[in-house]
Amino acid sequence: MDIVATLRQLIGDSGVLDATELSTRSAGALRQDALQGAALARPRTTDEVASVLRWCHQHRIGVVPCGGLTGLVHGADGSAEVVMLSLERMNAIESIDSRQRCATVQAGVILQVLQETLEQHQLIFPLDLGARGSATLGGNAATNAGGNRVIRYGMMRNMVLGLEAVLADGTIVSSMNKLIKNNAAYDLKQLFIGSEGTLGVITRLNLRLWEAPTTRNMALLGLPDFASVTALLKRMDRDLGGTLSAFEVMWQDFYQLVTTAPAEGRPPIAQDYPFYVLLEGQGADPDGDSGRFAAALETVMAEGLVVDGALSQSEADCDRFWSLRDDVAQVFRGGYPFIFDISLPLAEMENYIAGLRDSLEEKVPDHHLLVFGHLGDGNLHLAVQVPEAEGEQWRQTVESLVYEPLAAFRGSVSAEHGIGLEKRPWLGVSRNAEELALMRTLKSALDPVGILNPGKVLAP
Amino acid sequence: MDIVATLRQLIGDSGVLDATELSTRSAGALRQDALQGAALARPRTTDEVASVLRWCHQHRIGVVPCGGLTGLVHGADGSAEVVMLSLERMNAIESIDSRQRCATVQAGVILQVLQETLEQHQLIFPLDLGARGSATLGGNAATNAGGNRVIRYGMMRNMVLGLEAVLADGTIVSSMNKLIKNNAAYDLKQLFIGSEGTLGVITRLNLRLWEAPTTRNMALLGLPDFASVTALLKRMDRDLGGTLSAFEVMWQDFYQLVTTAPAEGRPPIAQDYPFYVLLEGQGADPDGDSGRFAAALETVMAEGLVVDGALSQSEADCDRFWSLRDDVAQVFRGGYPFIFDISLPLAEMENYIAGLRDSLEEKVPDHHLLVFGHLGDGNLHLAVQVPEAEGEQWRQTVESLVYEPLAAFRGSVSAEHGIGLEKRPWLGVSRNAEELALMRTLKSALDPVGILNPGKVLAP
Numbered sequence: 030m031d032i033v034a035t036l037r038q039l040i041g042d043s044g045v046l047d048a049t050e051l052s053t054r055s056a057g058a059l060r061q062d063a064l065q066g067a068a069l070a071r072p073r074t075t076d077e078v079a080s081v082l083r084w085c086h087q088h089r090i091g092v093v094p095c096g097g098l099t100g101l102v103h104g105a106d107g108s109a110e111v112v113m114l115s116l117e118r119m120n121a122i123e124s125i126d127s128r129q130r131c132a133t134v135q136a137g138v139i140l141q142v143l144q145e146t147l148e149q150h151q152l153i154f155p156l157d158l159g160a161r162g163s164a165t166l167g168g169n170a171a172t173n174a175g176g177n178r179v180i181r182y183g184m185m186r187n188m189v190l191g192l193e194a195v196l197a198d199g200t201i202v203s204s205m206n207k208l209i210k211n212n213a214a215y216d217l218k219q220l221f222i223g224s225e226g227t228l229g230v231i232t233r234l235n236l237r238l239w240e241a242p243t244t245r246n247m248a249l250l251g252l253p254d255f256a257s258v259t260a261l262l263k264r265m266d267r268d269l270g271g272t273l274s275a276f277e278v279m280w281q282d283f284y285q286l287v288t289t290a291p292a293e294g295r296p297p298i299a300q301d302y303p304f305y306v307l308l309e310g311q312g313a314d315p316d317g318d319s320g321r322f323a324a325a326l327e328t329v330m331a332e333g334l335v336v337d338g339a340l341s342q343s344e345a346d347c348d349r350f351w352s353l354r355d356d357v358a359q360v361f362r363g364g365y366p367f368i369f370d371i372s373l374p375l376a377e378m379e380n381y382i383a384g385l386r387d388s389l390e391e392k393v394p395d396h397h398l399l400v401f402g403h404l405g406d407g408n409l410h411l412a413v414q415v416p417e418a419e420g421e422q423w424r425q426t427v428e429s430l431v432y433e434p435l436a437a438f439r440g441s442v443s444a445e446h447g448i449g450l451e452k453r454p455w456l457g458v459s460r461n462a463e464e465l466a467l468m469r470t471l472k473s474a475l476d477p478v479g480i481l482n483p484g485k486v487l488a489p
Numbered sequence: 490m491d492i493v494a495t496l497r498q499l500i501g502d503s504g505v506l507d508a509t510e511l512s513t514r515s516a517g518a519l520r521q522d523a524l525q526g527a528a529l530a531r532p533r534t535t536d537e538v539a540s541v542l543r544w545c546h547q548h549r550i551g552v553v554p555c556g557g558l559t560g561l562v563h564g565a566d567g568s569a570e571v572v573m574l575s576l577e578r579m580n581a582i583e584s585i586d587s588r589q590r591c592a593t594v595q596a597g598v599i600l601q602v603l604q605e606t607l608e609q610h611q612l613i614f615p616l617d618l619g620a621r622g623s624a625t626l627g628g629n630a631a632t633n634a635g636g637n638r639v640i641r642y643g644m645m646r647n648m649v650l651g652l653e654a655v656l657a658d659g660t661i662v663s664s665m666n667k668l669i670k671n672n673a674a675y676d677l678k679q680l681f682i683g684s685e686g687t688l689g690v691i692t693r694l695n696l697r698l699w700e701a702p703t704t705r706n707m708a709l710l711g712l713p714d715f716a717s718v719t720a721l722l723k724r725m726d727r728d729l730g731g732t733l734s735a736f737e738v739m740w741q742d743f744y745q746l747v748t749t750a751p752a753e754g755r756p757p758i759a760q761d762y763p764f765y766v767l768l769e770g771q772g773a774d775p776d777g778d779s780g781r782f783a784a785a786l787e788t789v790m791a792e793g794l795v796v797d798g799a800l801s802q803s804e805a806d807c808d809r810f811w812s813l814r815d816d817v818a819q820v821f822r823g824g825y826p827f828i829f830d831i832s833l834p835l836a837e838m839e840n841y842i843a844g845l846r847d848s849l850e851e852k853v854p855d856h857h858l859l860v861f862g863h864l865g866d867g868n869l870h871l872a873v874q875v876p877e878a879e880g881e882q883w884r885q886t887v888e889s890l891v892y893e894p895l896a897a898f899r900g901s902v903s904a905e906h907g908i909g910l911e912k913r914p915w916l917g918v919s920r921n922a923e924e925l926a927l928m929r930t931l932k933s934a935l936d937p938v939g940i941l942n943p944g945k946v947l948a949p
Contacts, residue, residue, distance in 0.1 A: 128719055129834050129867075151727070175670050181731070184670065187647060202923045208832040209866040210635050210644065210904040212683055213912075213919035214946050215928045219679035223672055240727035259588055267611070267700035270773030271641070271731030313730030317777055372668045374589050406669040407589075444670040452673075459673035463662045468675045474934035486674050 030088065032067045032112065039084060040077040044118070045070055051113060057098035057105065058160060059361075065106070066093070066113035073118045075193060075201055075232040082230065082480075083199030085112055091483040094226035096168020097139065099160035101368065104172065104225045104449030104485055111483065114230065116167050122146055123233075130238040131190060131207045136167025136231050143236075152238040155182035159355055167231045173223030175445035177351075180266075180405035181274040181311070184445070186222045188237050194221045194229035197476040207235050220475070225447050226482040228475045242274075242311035246322035247347045251302030251337035255379040258304050261334050262375075262405055265308060268325040272318070275309035276405030277354050280382075283401040283412075287356040294353045297339035306335075306404070307354050309347070357410075360399055364414025367427045372407045373440035381434060382409075388430045389413065393423060408444035432458050448486045456486075490548065492527045492572065499544060500537040504578070505530055511573060517558035517565065518620060519821075525566070526553070526573035533578045535653060535661055535692040542690065542940075543659030545572055551943040554686035556628020557599065559620035561828065564632065564685050564909030564945055571943065574690065576627050582606055583693075590698040591650060591667045596627025596691050603696075612698040615642035619815055627691045633683030635905035637811075640726075640865035641734040641771070644905070646682045648697050654681045654689035657936040667695050680935070685907050686942040688935045702734070702771035706782040707807045711762030711797035715839040718764050721794050722835075722865055725768060728785040732778070735769035736865030737814050740842075743861040747816040754813045757799035766795075766864070767814050769807070817870075820859055824874025827887045832867045833900035841894060842869075848890045849873065853883060868904035892918050908946045916946075 036045045051069040056062045067090075072078045085092050091111035098105055107113045116137035123133040127150050134143060141161040143154050156169060158176035168174075170192065174185045182188065191206030204217050221229045252258050258278060265273055279287075284305045288296035298305075308326075312318040322340075329335050341347045360366045373381055382400060389396050395416050402409035411431060415423045432442050432455045442448075442455045457465070465487070472479075472487055483489060496505045511529040516522045527550075532538045545552050551571035558565055567573045576597035583593040587610050594603060601621040603614050616629060618636030628634075630652065634645045642648065651666030664677050681689045712718050718738060725733050739747075744765045748756035758765075768786075772778040782800075789795045801807045820826045833841055842860060849856050855876050862869035871891060875883040892902050892915045902908075902915045916925070925947070932939075932947055943949060 126834075126836070128723070128836055130723075173672050173676070175672075179670060183643070183647065186676070187643065196927075200923055200926075202927055203921065204924055206899065206901075207834055208901055208904070210639060210832045210863070210868045211901040211919070212633050212635075212903045212905050212907050213901045214908050214916055214925075215684055215688075215931060216633070216646070216679065216682075217924055217927055219676065220927075220931075223676055224674075228675075240723065242730060243727070244730075263588070263590075263700065267703070268773050270702060270704075270778075271771070311731070313728050314781055317781060318730075321774055321777060372670045374586075374667055376586070376588055403670070408670045439666065439668075441666075441668055441671040441673045443672045444668070445672050447672050448674050456674055459671070461663060463660055464664055464677055465674075466660075467656075467662055467677055467680075470934050471675060471680075471931075474930050 032090065035084060036068050036070050036081060036112065039080045040070060040072050044072060044077070048109065055098070057100065058163070059101070064113065065108055066111055067109060069113040069115055071115050071118045075195065078114070078195045078230055078232050079199040079201050081112065081114060082195050082197060085480055086198045086478060089478055089480060091480050093482050094171065094230045096136070096165035096171065097160065097163040099164045100168070100172060100449060101370070101446050102443070102449030102451040104447050106450055116165065116232065119232065125150055127152060129207060132236045132238055133205070134166055134234050134236060136165060136233060138166050140164050140166060140169060147238065151241045153241045154188065154236055154238055156185055156188060159357065166234055166236065170222050170231050170234060171224070171226050172447045175403065175406065175408065177277070177403070178274050179403060180276055182239065186219070189218055189222055189234055190237050191235040192218045192221060192231050193233040194231050196229050197478065197481050202229070205233065205235050209237070220471070223447070225449065225486050227472060227486050228481065242313060244312045244315055244318040245344065245347055246310045246319050247341040247350050248308045248326055249297045249339045249350050250306045250308060250335045251298050252304040252306060252334065253336050254303060257334045258306060258404065259375045261306060261329060264329055264334070265325065269310050269322070272310040272312040274311040275307065277307040278402060278404035279305040279307070279354065280400035282397070283399045286359045286399060287353045291362070292356055292359050294356055297350065298337045302337060307350055354401065360412035360414065364397055365417050365420040366412045366414045367424065369411040369431050370444050370446040371409055371411065371431070371435060371440055371442060372444035373435060374438055375407060377438045377440070378409070384434055385430060392426055392430060406444070428455065435459065450485060453486065453488060492550065495544060496528050496530050496541060496572065499540045500530060500532050504532060504537070508569065515558070517560065518623070519561070524573065525568055526571055527569060529573040529575055531575050531578050535655065538574070538655045538690055538692050539659040539661050541572065541574060542655050542657060545940055546658045546938060549938055549940060551940050553942050554631065554690045556596070556625035556631065557620065557623040559624045560628070560632060560909060561906050562903070562909030562911040564907050566910055576625065576692065579692065585610055587612060589667060592696045592698055593665070594626055594694050594696060596625060596693060598626050600624050600626060600629060607698065611701045613701045614648065614696055615699055616645055616648060619817065626694055626696065630682050630691050630694060631684070631686050632907045633905070635863065635866065635868065637737070637863070638734050639863060640736055642699065646679070649678055649682055649694055650697050651695040652678045652681060652691050653693040654691050656689050657938065657941050662689070665693065665695050669697070680931070683907070685909065685946050687932060687946050688941065702773060704772045704775055704778040705804065705807055706770045706779050707801040707810050708768045708786055709757045709799045709810050710766045710768060710795045711758050712764040712766060712794065713796050714763060717794045718766060718864065719835045721766060721789060724789055724794070725785065729770050729782070732770040732772040734771040735767065737767040738862060738864035739765040739767070739814065740860035742857070743859045746819045746859060747813045751822070752816055752819050754816060757810065758797045762797060767810055814861065820872035820874065824857055825877050825880040826872045826874050827884065829871040829891050830904050830906040831869055831871065831891065831895060831900055831902060832904035833869070833895060834898055835867060837898045837900070838869070844894055845890060852886055852890060866904070888915065895919065910945060913946065913948060
């Protein structure tokens with residue numbers, strides 16, 4: 030059976046790369062290896078996606094859907110046996126409706142392309158994350174992407190009004206709802222959002238848009254202890270009354286790393302505070318917002334929750350503050366990094382990090398722990414650096430030290446990155462036997478032959 | 490087989506009412522008929538719910554879960570053959586966590602009880618609807634309730650962090666996530682939210698809480714035409730920058746009805762404007778919010794979008810404005826009302842209502858159409874009154890005139906009330922064959938014997 034030849038009959042010669050051609054592509058962001066697959070299918074239409082899936086289903090050939098390949102959990106890894114399915118040629122923004130505040134897009138549209146297109150409409154699609162320049166909206170939906178402004182707008186799940194998906198057997202389910210409220214029976218889109226391509230392939234989306242804020246105020250704050258960090262979150266969420274749009278935290282080590290050469294960033298405030306918070310408010314009152322933002326901060330400084338701070342005076346300041354938090358590339362120098370994306374209750378966070386420091390100290394002689402993340406959402410990113418030469422040999426140890434303590438309080442091994450292949454061994458930390466059984470029931474119901482992104486999320 | 494006797498063995502004598510005892514209860518809000526069922530089971534624990542379901546599953550006996558019986562679509566109707574399952578004795582608020590901003594509740598807790606309990610914590614659970622005094626949180630989740638502040642906080646789906654549900658066969662799936670972000674594989678709670686008890690019985694919930702706003706400003710506005718209504722929505726959503734918490738519309742007929750005796754309300758502004766908007770902003774700046782609210786309105790009045798308006802000067806004013814919009818009971822006088830709960834794109838709304846007026850005029854000689862609703866969410870409530878003496882004989886005609894035109898632009902036959910039995914014949918207006926087939930796939934996978942809320946949502 031010639032997979033490449035058959036696919037070319039189905040979707041045209043230019044739509045299909047063979048194994049050699051596709052191996053010239055990278056396996057993805059931050060990856061050294063090449064893409065693998067029996068073929069890379071690049072359909073132009075939903076019907077072509079359906080014809081590829083129908084044929085693969087008949088012949089029990091695995092299909093791995095891929096977006097911008099910016100995922101960090103090996104959720105789109107291929108192999109010599111599977112068809113890689115890229116929606117890169119389905120990249121049209123079909124419509125933008127300013128009154129309904131809805132954009133209809135094909136799944137291959139790059140996040141940043143939509144963000145920039147919307148500027149002329151005074152609307153925003155509020156999802157934002159570091160990979161914005163290559164991540165696709167279909168991939169964002171399939172992984173329920175989070176990012177920088179979840180505290181205000183929710184995750185991708187909250188921004189998808191409707192979608193079109195192709196099931197394993199090639200059935201096209203068009204559920205292109207544009208309405209904020211629609212309780213006409215089951216909300217099917219929820220099946221495809223966050224299931225990492227294991228239950229269907231998302232081909233088109235109706236996305237909710239929001240009116241663009243017209244003001245932005247930011248502060249970079251130094252805090253004396255963790256209790257002050259969580260108290261500040263409550264206070265700002267209350268005192269900024271609906272305008273709080275980001276509440277990011279950096280532990281001291283991470284702040285020092287991204288504000289010290291060879292990093293490009295320089296410290297807006299001193300480097301010796303235990304915790305740093307990056308606060309952002311977005312509003313619509315050019316005359317009053319900056320004063321209200323500053324007044325809210327003055328109060329918490331007077332109370333000692335915050336001991337030092339720099340306020341943005343311009344959009345350039347805001348960008349500079351964000352660039353510190355976003356300079357995650359720094360964790361790739363000075364060691365081999367294992368990167369984590371966990372969430373846990375705020376009440377557990379300080380003890381959890383303290384315990385992790387102790388256990389790393391004990392079990393991993395030469396390491397460096399860096400902590401930062403979306404504290405407003407209970408989401409921490411951890412980077413554990415080990416010596417470059419030792420690298421992967423530490424994976425099992427480091428992963429068990431990070432993940433196992435989460436089980437005690439039902440923390441999540443994946444706040445936003447997903448499970449893919451990388452976190453699959455640890456899924457049982459966050460999900461119990463009944464949950465896993467029900468997930469398998471869903472997988473069997475929607476993909477009985479098991480061709481969709483085989484082996485990802487749930488073990489076969 | 491003695492259903493009552495067996496259930497009493499399973500969950501105790503006081504936990505079970507027999508057919509005669511349960512028939513002394515009303516079938517629900519706005520209903521004249523009595524509850525029906527072979528028995529009413531009132532378990533005290535999730536294990537008891539599981540034992541009831543396990544036994545019913547073994548014996549293929551239908552189970553109808555019920556909350557506060559405030560639904561409007563016959564979603565909890567019983568029959569002589571089924572076991573009614575009420576969670577009224579599972580009504581504990583188990584915990585309120587001010588730092589995590591999460592409440593853990595049993596499914597039988599009344600919405601208003603939670604709202605009032607939270608006042609002392611300066612937190613809110615933002616779901617709010619007319620039935621707050623008897624609707625349960627489990628029912629709110631099972632029906633994905635919407636209500637008055639969806640524009641700011643989303644529907645119930647957006648407020649549930651985690652839940653515990655019992656499957657048809659008695660399996661307890663505890664998925665009591667407390668985290669805002671958790672992408673550890675499939676988001677199972679989505680299956681149970683909005684599926685009206687047909688896929689499982691929700692027994693406990695972790696609910697997201699928000700910091701309580703400290704200011705409230707309202708206005709009741711008169712508008713000259715529908716284009717101004719949608720333009721105002723965009724403007725207020727932008728200009729109130731995150732504080733807009735309600736945007737309700739009343740067509741002239743409805744406003745006149747609720748501001749004229751025998752209704753208790755009196756008109757804050759004249760009764761001859763084509764459209765009225767009830768606007769609410771909730772913020773946290775006691776010094777600035779009312780001024781900013783008033784300034785935003787001055788601008789749109791100067792532009793002619795709004796031609797008249799009354800601003801709240803007190804909390805009592807706010808309550809009075811809301812009481813007009815909430816006085817839906819008025820549609821029960823002067824005729825037999827058919828009540829609808831539709832959603833459709835804003836661009837279609839004006840033509841749709843005009844078309845409906847014409848077709849009602851033509852087909853229903855003696856009628857009265859009243860229109861109001863949550864315009865900010867695209868959700869309209871319609872009441873079509875026909876002569877009391879003719880009543881139900883008009884159902885088919887009126888329903889077809891209201892529902893069938895929605896198909897052209899994928900409007901929803903149910904924005905928030907759900908499908909139940911009442912809207913089941915019309916589900917095909919809003920959902921296509923592939924969507925319905927996929928819903929049946931889910932139903933078969935989770936409830937293969939078909940005991941859960943039999944006949945509701947999907948025809949057997």
